[in-house]
Amino acid sequence: MTPQQLVEQLRARFNGAIHNVTEFRGQTGVTVARERLVEICRFLKAECGFDMLSDLAGVDNYGQYPRFEVDYTLYSFTHRFWFRLKIKVPEDDMTVDSVTGIWRTANWHEREAFDMFGLRFRGHPNLRRILMWDGYPYHPLRKDFPLAGMEAELPDPEAGAGRAEPAPMLGGPFVAGSGARPSSQREPRQYDTLAEREEKQKLHGDTA
Missing domain, CATH: 3.30.460.80 (NADH:ubiquinone oxidoreductase Nqo5 subunit)
Incomplete structure (x- = not known):
């Protein structure tokens, strides 16, 4: 066939x-x-x-x-x-x-x-969320969902007790154009030192 x-x-x-x-x-x-x-x-x-x-x-x-x-x-x-x-x-x-x-x-x-x-x-045997928590009010892969996310109440108050930083959108790190620096130089990485993180934040809007 x-x-x-x-x-x-x-x-x-x-x-x-x-x-x-x-x-x-x-x-x-x-x-x-x-x-x-x-x-x-x-x-x-x-x-x-x-x-x-x-x-x-x-x-x-x-x-x-x-x-x-x-x-x-x-x-x-x-x-x-x-x-x-x-x-x-x-x-x-x-x-x-x-x-x-x-x-x-x-x-x-x-x-x-x-x-x-x-x-x-x-007819699904157990239709519940698989990535986000039960009770989360949004659907993150919809096109109208903002790239930086939306605030929502966490399922456990202790889950938000640590330090949280907003995603550095601002049209910078996740936008690449002709002549842009490599993404490793523009986007935040978990292993970045504090100085590297601060430098990337300064260069946010500059994709050249």
Whole structure:
């Protein structure tokens, strides 16, 4: 089986649910109807040999509609090629059916997409945050989340007892342009001496 033959099988089996086909760097991807995601995934695993869900990622296409999407990267050890599924998710209805019943590896991937983007996966066995703490009110990988972060109440008062410094954004250390110094000279490093840290802070806005 080739990726093109697989696309034809999907079109024949799920008439009207295959919305778009893309090719990127030798990999084929299809955008499918969100409401038919689970049955398409079952078909891909049971009848087409896609035994591995390698990755599941949320995407924020800020400024577009639908704003969000979920991308599924699959691999077939039988046919030896990668295949991608995409579904579009509007901001006013961010619930997606879980595929944990098909590929168990989806468990933590879906939790991360929930944590970072606010996507909710219906039928997930334990949908809770995986990186941020329970009760954290934001979703840090959304495009409208500031690079420097947002203040939030910590889960344990003692967690904030140590010294905390604000992230040195100001358009400086994390912006590189033509002729910019190497990032090691611009961005703060954990092993920097105090003098090195202070020098980088002075040069914040200078990326030349």
